[in-house]
Amino acid sequence: MIGRLNHIAIAVPDLAAAAAKYRDRLGASVGAPQALPEHGVSVIFIDTGNTKVELLEPLGANSPIAAFLEKNPAGGMHHLCFEVPDILAAIKTLEGQGARVLGDGQPRTGAHGLPVIFLHPKDFDGTLIELEQVGR
């Protein structure tokens, strides 16, 4: 079902400081900040050639990453995003197997303007999984 690793996301307490570290210390190709109020985060993507790193900072009062950062105040690995060709088919298969699709269970438009869903970390070995429909 899954294809390429689209991105690895890291939750950070200070987006600008984290981006500067990747740019200035690691010489990475760092994108512009993007506010995604409908997702409760601000993001910066870093292109590493074979995949991307998504830096995440909470945005607004009900950010889904607020509790994570309270538990991990220095930041930490937050989710993996894999590409899928058909997200509705993926939801059907996964829900049929008892996996929990977060939120209302429907795809939402993600940072790349494409449909995304999230799967509960407790169903995938303590790792939050994002699926993004690419190439349809």
Ligand SMILES: C[C@H](C(=O)O)C(=O)SCCNC(=O)CCNC(=O)[C@H](O)C(C)(C)COP(=O)(O)OP(=O)(O)OC[C@H]1O[C@@H](n2cnc3c(N)ncnc32)[C@H](O)[C@@H]1OP(=O)(O)O
């Ligand atoms: C748009 C953009 C994009 O790329 O397109 C994005 O990525 S947006 C990225 C931000 N959006 C999202 O993450 C949306 C989906 N996420 C969510 O709905 C939520 O973050 C959540 C339900 C996974 C967790 O919410 P929460 O932390 O407030 O809830 P709880 O505190 O009850 O957490 C339940 C249990 O899951 C654990 N837990 C929480 N977050 C994570 C995580 N990222 N990785 C692994 N485990 C995690 C907690 O430690 C806890 O474990 P224990 O019980 O053992 O203590």
Ligand SMILES: [Co+2]
């Ligand atoms: Co993501």
